[in-house]
Amino acid sequence: LNIKDFRNLFVVCSVVLSFFVIFPTLNLFFPFYIEESFSELSVLGPNHMAKDYPFNVVLNREEHLFVTVSNHMGESAYYRVCVKFRNHTQSFPSDNEPSSLAPLYEFRVFLLDGEDWEGEIKFSFLEVLHSGDAVQVKKLMINDVVFELDSISAWDSEYDGFYFQLFFELWSYDVPLHNFDYYKRGFVGVWLNMTV
Amino acid sequence: VNLWFKFLMVSGFLFLLLSVFNPCVFAFSEDEAALVVNEAEETLASTFEAVKEAETNGADISAFSELLKDATQLLSQAYTYFRVGDFDKAEKFANLALEIGREVKSIALSLGEIKSDLPTKEMWDTVIGSVIAVFVVVIAGLLGWIFFRRLYYRRKSVMKPEVASVEY
Numbered sequence: 001l002n003i004k005d006f007r008n009l010f011v012v013c014s015v016v017l018s019f020f021v022i023f024p025t026l027n028l029f030f031p032f033y034i035e036e037s038f039s040e041l042s043v044l045g046p047n048h049m050a051k052d053y054p055f056n057v058v059l060n061r062e063e064h065l066f067v068t069v070s071n072h073m074g075e076s077a078y079y080r081v082c083v084k085f086r087n088h089t090q091s092f093p094s095d096n097e098p099s100s101l102a103p104l105y106e107f108r109v110f111l112l113d114g115e116d117w118e119g120e121i122k123f124s125f126l127e128v129l130h131s132g133d134a135v136q137v138k139k140l141m142i143n144d145v146v147f148e149l150d151s152i153s154a155w156d157s158e159y160d161g162f163y164f165q166l167f168f169e170l171w172s173y174d175v176p177l178h179n180f181d182y183y184k185r186g187f188v189g190v191w192l193n194m195t196v
Numbered sequence: 197v198n199l200w201f202k203f204l205m206v207s208g209f210l211f212l213l214l215s216v217f218n219p220c221v222f223a224f225s226e227d228e229a230a231l232v233v234n235e236a237e238e239t240l241a242s243t244f245e246a247v248k249e250a251e252t253n254g255a256d257i258s259a260f261s262e263l264l265k266d267a268t269q270l271l272s273q274a275y276t277y278f279r280v281g282d283f284d285k286a287e288k289f290a291n292l293a294l295e296i297g298r299e300v301k302s303i304a305l306s307l308g309e310i311k312s313d314l315p316t317k318e319m320w321d322t323v324i325g326s327v328i329a330v331f332v333v334v335i336a337g338l339l340g341w342i343f344f345r346r347l348y349y350r351r352k353s354v355m356k357p358e359v360a361s362v363e364y
Contacts (some may be wrong), residue, residue: 003348005347006339006344006345006348008343008346009339009347010340011337013337014333014334014337017333017337018330018333018334019329021326021329022326023326023331024325024326024330025323025326025327027321028319028322028323036336074249075249075252076248076251076253076257076261078240078241078244078268080272104279105276106268106272106276107272108240108266108268108269108271108272109265109268110244110257110261110264110267110268111271112257112261136222143276145276145277145280146280147279147280148250153314173241173244175244175248177239178245179241
């Protein structure tokens with residue numbers, strides 16, 4: 001290598017390095033790299049962590065959960081989090097369709113881009129009827145509001161329990177639609193075993 | 197006089213009776229509450245649309261985002277109480293949401309009208325950061341090159357065979 005080759009090498013290195021540092025500015029005016037936009041819905045246990053979820057539930061005992069929503073859409077967003085309750089035979093949301101059950105409780109959340117929100121769910125079963133191999137939930141209290149239900153669960157011999165599910169659906173406001181739209185794959189839930 | 201006294205007594209009693217049942221008289225029906233809740237729902241939806249437009253036009257919406265958060269929270273409470281049949285509370289929360297929603301909407305609309313072509317602070321930070329970084333790279337490259345060239349020629353001169361004249 002002679003001095004001219006070394007000079008060329010220096011020039012090439014400087015140009016490449018300059019391109020890397022000017023990339024964010026170029027991307028502002030000629031966006032050739034677009035960040036993936038998404039929203040997040042998660043459910044956390046009573047210690048704000050993804051563990052220690054309530055599972056074996058009893059009458060009149062208060063349980064705690066936290067539901068969180070994060071906005072990574074690159075713009076502000078208006079969300080609706082529906083809290084629903086079902087037995088294992090009732091409608092459950094799929095990737096594209098929400099559950100057909102009516103929400104019991106709901107949160108409305110407005111978030112700026114990059115913001116997170118956390119809501120507390122305190123729930124307890126106030127009235128449960130046990131008849132043979134079935135359990136019927138009549139009253140469920142969520143955040144101090146009592147909801148009357150009629151949800152029956154038969155004994156599950158495979159998993160030994162009377163199972164119900166408390167689940168959350170994420171809906172986001174769609175401006176062209178002028179309405180809330182179910183967010184694809186926007187559901188999370190916890191299974192509860194009603195012990196009598 | 198006696199008759200007038202009796203009339204006044206009966207009127208007073210009826211007035212007291214009416215005040216006892218006053219909350220029932222002014223309680224909201226399901227339809228009335230539904231009307232207010234729907235109005236709040238529509239207002240907050242249109243408020244959000246106005247906020248989005250203002251945001252698209254480059255307005256700083258963080259100043260009133262807390263107000264909108266409060267309004268959305270109040271609306272969710274209104275829905276919850278409506279579902280359990282507490283129409284008074286549903287109406288109360290919906291009205292509060294409606295009030296805040298209208299306030300935020302008027303601010304957002306006024307901001308949305310002014311289409312700002314000015315770059316945002318974040319944009320300025322990126323541009324200035326990039327310019328400084330390019331400047332640093334160019335200067336570092338130039339200085340590096342000068343240093344390297346000196347070193348190169350110094351080494352070259354050391355390695356160069358010495359030419360000496362030899363006399364026979």
